[in-house]
Amino acid sequence: MLYRLRQGALRLVRLNASPHGIALGFTLGLSLSLFPIPFLGMLAALALAPLLRASLPATYAGSAMVNPLTGAAIYFGELWVGSRLTGVLLPAWAEVRYYDWREWWSLFTSMIPTFLLGALVLMVGAAVLCYPTLRWTAAAYRRRHPAEAPATAHGSETP
DSSP, X not given: OHHHHHXXXXXXXXXXXXXXXXXHHHHHHXXXXXXXXXXXXXXXXXXXXXXXXXXXXXXXXXXXXXXXXXXXXXXXXXXXXXXXXXXOOOOOHHHHTTOXXXXXXXXXXXXXXXXXXXXXXXXXXXXXXXHHHHHHXXXXXXXXXXXXXXXXXXXXXXX
């Protein structure tokens, strides 16, 4: 598992793009994918990437972090963060497990502001942590392995 994670990280920093393009693409993909409507954030990130000169493969890699296996936990985390910040108490499973569809819909609509606040906090947090970390990592990798650096990268700049 750790080997596959390391290989994925190496593929990311070896992309034919500048360290800025790699970091921006991954950060854009991850941050927008945290928006709590599945696939909407990914589509928005992939549409914005060329306009911002972000790496498309890095954008997709960032978007892929929120997937069917991780999505439920991430979305619950957003709801939990939002509830902590607003003071809204989440109902216990023993209480909601007998809800009919009207009660579920009412609960859902009452939690939207809490959910969106949590999503916004995680989106900003991901951007603040990911961009500088990936930019530094990609630039450091390029300095240590200059033979693997692309000769001409679209939107390249000095690291």
